[in-house]
Amino acid sequence: QRILVEHAFLSARPLSAERLDGRKTFSKAYKNALRHGLASTSPMRFAWQSALSLFAQEPAHALESLLYSWARERGVIEPRLDVTEVLRALLVMPTAGELLEEPWRTAELEIPSLTMRVRLRDALFALTRVLDGARVTIEEWLREGRAEQALFSPLWGEILAWSRASSDPREKETNLMLLRRAFESSEGGKHAERERASGVLLLALGSPIPTLLRTLGPEVQRAWESEKTASRGVDFDDMITSLASLVTQREVRAAIRAKLRHALVDEFQDTDDVQWGIFRALFVDTYEDDAHTGHTLTVIGDAKQAIYGFRSADVHSYHAACAHLEACGAQRLRLGESYRSTSHLLDAVHRLVFAPEDEPPFFTGVARSERAIACGRPELGTAHEDGSVAPALVVQHLLGLPELRFPLVRRALAASIAEEIENIQAGAILTREGEGEPKRIPLGEIFVLTRSAAEGNDVADALRKRGIAHAFFKQSGLFRTREAADVLDVLRAVSAPYDRNLRVRAFLTPFFSLPVGDLQRARSLESEHVYVRRIARWSALAERGQLAALFDAMWRESGLALRTLYLHQSERGLVNIEHLFELLLELATTRRLQLHELVVLLGERVENASVVRGGADDEDVQRLESERDAVQILTMHKAKGLEAEVVFLFGGFGKPKRGRLAPQVFHEGARRVAWAGPEASGDVS
Numbered sequence: 180q181r182i183l184v185e186h187a188f189l190s191a192r193p194l195s196a197e198r199l200d201g202r203k204t205f206s207k208a209y210k211n212a213l214r215h216g217l218a219s220t221s222p223m224r225f226a227w228q229s230a231l232s233l234f235a236q237e238p239a240h241a242l243e244s245l246l247y248s249w250a251r252e253r254g255v256i257e258p259r260l261d262v263t264e265v266l267r268a269l270l271v272m273p274t275a276g277e278l279l280e281e282p283w284r285t286a287e288l289e290i291p292s293l294t295m296r297v298r299l300r301d302a303l304f305a306l307t308r309v310l311d312g313a314r315v316t317i318e319e320w321l322r323e324g325r326a327e328q329a330l331f332s333p334l335w336g337e338i339l340a341w342s343r344a345s346s347d348p349r350e351k352e353t354n355l356m357l358l359r360r361a362f363e364s365s366e367g368g369k370h371a372e373r374e375r376a377s378g379v380l381l382l383a384l385g386s387p388i389p390t391l392l393r394t395l396g397p398e399v400q401r402a403w404e405s406e407k408t409a410s411r412g413v414d415f416d417d418m419i420t421s422l423a424s425l426v427t428q429r430e431v432r433a434a435i436r437a438k439l440r441h442a443l444v445d446e447f448q449d450t451d452d453v454q455w456g457i458f459r460a461l462f463v464d465t466y467e468d469d470a471h472t473g474h475t476l477t478v479i480g481d482a483k484q485a486i487y488g489f490r491s492a493d494v495h496s497y498h499a500a501c502a503h504l505e506a507c508g509a510q511r512l513r514l515g516e517s518y519r520s521t522s523h524l525l526d527a528v529h530r531l532v533f534a535p536e537d538e539p540p541f542f543t544g545v546a547r548s549e550r551a552i553a554c555g556r557p558e559l560g561t562a563h564e565d566g567s568v569a570p571a572l573v574v575q576h577l578l579g580l581p582e583l584r585f586p587l588v589r590r591a592l593a594a595s596i597a598e599e600i601e602n603i604q605a606g607a608i609l610t611r612e613g614e615g616e617p618k619r620i621p622l623g624e625i626f627v628l629t630r631s632a633a634e635g636n637d638v639a640d641a642l643r644k645r646g647i648a649h650a651f652f653k654q655s656g657l658f659r660t661r662e663a664a665d666v667l668d669v670l671r672a673v674s675a676p677y678d679r680n681l682r683v684r685a686f687l688t689p690f691f692s693l694p695v696g697d698l699q700r701a702r703s704l705e706s707e708h709v710y711v712r713r714i715a716r717w718s719a720l721a722e723r724g725q726l727a728a729l730f731d732a733m734w735r736e737s738g739l740a741l742r743t744l745y746l747h748q749s750e751r752g753l754v755n756i757e758h759l760f761e762l763l764l765e766l767a768t769t770r771r772l773q774l775h776e777l778v779v780l781l782g783e784r785v786e787n788a789s790v791v792r793g794g795a796d797d798e799d800v801q802r803l804e805s806e807r808d809a810v811q812i813l814t815m816h817k818a819k820g821l822e823a824e825v826v827f828l829f830g831g832f833g834k835p836k837r838g839r840l841a842p843q844v845f846h847e848g849a850r851r852v853a854w855a856g857p858e859a860s861g862d863v864s
Contacts, residue, residue, distance in 0.1 A: 180418055186431050199407060201414030205250065208402035209243045216398065222331055226394040229336035233387055233840070245840055246399055249392060251416065252842045253451060253491055254851035258382045260389035263326040266317050268376035268383075269338070274314070275307040289367040298346045299361045302354040305344065309337045330394050342384040355381045356857075385857030388840055392855065423453050426460040433469050435461055440474055447480030447500070449492040452851065455500045463507060478504070482545055486816060488844075494545050499849035516555035519822050523561070525554050527572035558613035561824075566617075569608045588832055589637050596827045597641035600625055600810060603825060604647065610824055622648055622808045624824040628815050632656075634830035635812040642810060652813035658784045662755040665689060666763075667781050669733065674775045676718040686710055689752075690737040721774040726767050729774075730760040 180198075216227040234241040249256075277283050278300065290296050310317075313334050320326050329335050342355045352360070359381045362374035383389055407413065413421070426432050442462050444450070462476035478500070485494035505511060517525060529551045532541045561569040575595060577588055602608075603625065609617035629635045635651060642649045657663060665688040672678070672685035682704075686693040691710055704711050713736060720729040734740065740753055763777050772780070811823070842853040 182435060183418060183421055183425065186425060186434070197410065197412035199410055199412035199414045201251075201416055202247065204406050204410065204412075204414065205247050205399075205403050206243060208406040209246065209399055211406070212395075212399045212402040213239060216395075223394070223398060225333050225336050226331055226390075229339060230387070230391055230395055232336075232340075246391070246395060248841050249388070249396065249853075249855075250400060250403070251491060252844075252853045253453065253493075254842070254844055254853035256392065256842075256853045256855050258389060258856045260383055260393045262329055262393075263321065264379055265383045266321055266326055266329060268379040269310060270314065270317060271372055271376040272306060272310065273303060274311050275304065278303055278307070286365075286367075286369040289365040289369055290361050291364060291366065295357070295361050295364070298357055301346050302357055305346075305354070306341055309334070309341050330390065335390070339384060339387060339390060342380070343387075353385070355385050382856050386840065386855060388855040419453055419457075423457050426457055429466075429468065432460060432466075436469060436474060441477075442475070443477045443479070445479050446484075447478035448482050448485040448494055448497045449480075449487045449490075450496055450500065451491050451493045452496045452849075455496050459500070459503070463504065476504070476509075483542070484819065486819065493851055495846045495849055495851065498545055513550075515550070516553045518555040520554065521559045521561065521571060522554035522557050523568065523571035525552055527570075531572075560611050562609050562611050562617055564606055564609065585832055589634075589830075590641075592829060593637045593641035596627060596638060596829060597645050597647060599827075600642065600647055601645050608825070620824045622810050625810045625827070626652075626818060626821070626823040626825070627810060627812045627827045627829055628818050629812070629830040630815060631830060632814055635814070638812055638827075638829050648809040649812055650809040652811045652817055657755060657758060658781075660752075660755050662752050663759060663781070663785050666756060666759050667778070667785055670774065670778050670781065672714055673717045673721055673729070674778050676714050682711070682714060685714065689739055689742065690733060692742065724773070726764055726774065726777075730764065733760075 213227065215221060216223040218224065221227075230242055231238040273283055287296055287300070290299065316334075317329070320328055343353055345351075345353050346357065347353075355377070358377040359374075362370045362377050365371075365374065407417070426435065439461065442458060444458065458476055462474045465472070480497055480501075482494050482497060485492060485497065488494075501511070520528075533551065561571070563569050575592060577583060577591055579587065600622075603620055604622065606619050608620060610620055611617045627635070627638050629638070632651075639649055639651070668681075668684045668688050669690050672681040675681055685691060691713075693710070706712070706715075716736075717729055717732055720726075720732060739756070759781075763781065766772060766780060767777055770776075839858065842855070843858070844851060844853055846852065
């Protein structure tokens with residue numbers, strides 16, 4: 180950002196710009212585009228309606244998430260939609276009249292399967308009902324070079340609907356798949372042209388994504404750029420791409436190279452092509468017209484730690500960059516010793532990773548392990564109470580009769596982890612360093628790693644049943660919590676103390692804990708009632724601008740802390756409320772805001788948090804429940820770079836949820852390709 184500001188005139192960027200949350204601005208832009216696109220006079224109406232019909236539940240939200248995933252994708256998108264080629268392929272298909280004539284009946288016999296011929300005939304008759312009345316229009320579009328007009332017509336939506344339909348009783352083979360398979364199986368050559376046309380149609384229409392990216396993609400992208408321009412801000416991706424463009428300009432590049440001679444990049448396996456291009460231009464490549472030489476670039480990375488692909492990091496870019504650096508004369512220095520792990524743990528990991536020659540390796544491809552790691556501190560170890568060496572790696576083998584069931588596996592494994600931690604707490608496993616006295620392992624040195632944040636709740640329940648102190652490490656989603664909604668309800672009532680509806684909502688929060696049975700009576704409480712008077716007192720503090728006193732009063736007068744600890748035996752809710760009060764007070768102080776303005780800001784954050792999920796900013800991260808010694812529950816992504824004496828792995832029992840229409844990324848060498856076509860692997864290859 181500093182470099183962009185220093186070269187603002189050349190980069191066509193403002194001297195100062197607010198840092199925007201790209202996901203939130205996209206959401207706002209998408210909603211505006213959706214509202215305009217569905218208007219009765221909009222030429223995009225049919226395109227939007229067709230896109231929304233793809234989703235059975237929450238179609239508007241599902242479509243937004245899908246378009247955002249494609250908007251952020253940096254790979255080359257394939258296949259590209261060629262509308263002219265699609266229309267020509269459609270015209271190759273037989274008309275209803277041709278299906279009844281002798282030439283087709285003869286050609287049909289070249290398809291060996293009778294069942295396939297019957298299903299194919301049904302599918303083609305269904306296509307003629309869509310296509311035959313539009314053939315003249317299609318030929319006119321092609322003749323006049325207006326093929327793109329088809330994309331925004333009802334006809335295109337009908338064609339897509341036919342493509343997704345199926346005559347297969349199991350609904351596993353769509354009409355398009357059937358066409359392709361039937362014409363491919365033809366043995367006499369009479370369907371050669373239709374076979375080629377069916378291949379064109381399957382690639383273009385076998386997935387709705389190429390159509391979405393050609394119709395709605397540009398529309399939403401323009402709305403997104405307009406929203407960022409109107410907000411006078413940039414998001415992180417904008418800064419990266421702007422800088423990448425800027426360093427291609429000779430005078431800017433020379434000015435930066437004159438200032439910065441050496442660079443060190445840590446966690447380099449989490450780079451991508453754009454970021455690598457910036458460092459390559461500034462510190463690796465040489466230029467005849469640049470007098471500044473002697474630049475060095477040091478990168479530190481490990482392909483096995485590349486776990487941020489969902490943030491556009493690309494380990495293939497890392498390997499390509501390393502190969503380029505070595506080709507330029509860079510020296511590769513391998514770090515071959517671990518100073519964190521015991522020798523027994525390293526031996527156990529090596530047995531997993533380095534399989535015997537007659538067995539397939541544990542890791543393959545770009546993240547494969549190449550050599551064993553030596554122990555840099557052999558004096559470290561673990562032992563049982565009797566002094567015997569404790570196993571470094573323990574694997575749970577669960578049995579189920581008649582079969583393992585997912586809910587039971589989660590419950591059993593969580594209970595087993597809690598039992599083992601209780602044993603460790605009692606001294607079943609000790610740490611030792613050389614000849615020193617073995618030491619007990621504090622709870623804070625025990626981590627439970629999960630794949631998703633939700634899986635941590637299962638472990639927390641099991642630990643809670645055994646009375647084991649635990650905490651969620653840097654759990655995101657502060658504004659999605661129940662506490663955020665409760666604070667918002669109370670502050671809304673305080674800012675408008677005479678609004679009975681707002682007062683009732685406040686009374687139902689833990690700050691008042693009005694029983695639900697008294698809800699009707701709460702609407703008519705007299706002004707002298709203790710709850711109404713409390714709201715009035717808090718409102719008076721807010722009117723005088725004494726927000727710190729207001730938040731303190733909400734703590735003390737509500738009795739919230741004692742009630743929460745007694746009923747729930749957890750500090751999580753209290754920590755969240757305290758965090759919210761601190762954030763609101765900081766906002767009020769730095770921006771000089773009144774309570775009603777704070778209520779608006781908090782309302783926006785709560786609303787956005789319920790819609791926009793993903794990487795949280797710093798203020799949306801929940802704090803640790805306390806400084807007490809406690810087992811830490813965290814996702815593997817948050818655990819990166821941390822270390823603990825004992826680590827449990829929990830979760831990952833099923834396949835990760837992946838949108839069937841999300842980008843499917845593969846690589847051709849160093850070239851990243853985002854596949855937008857059908858899911859079948861044969862089509863990808």
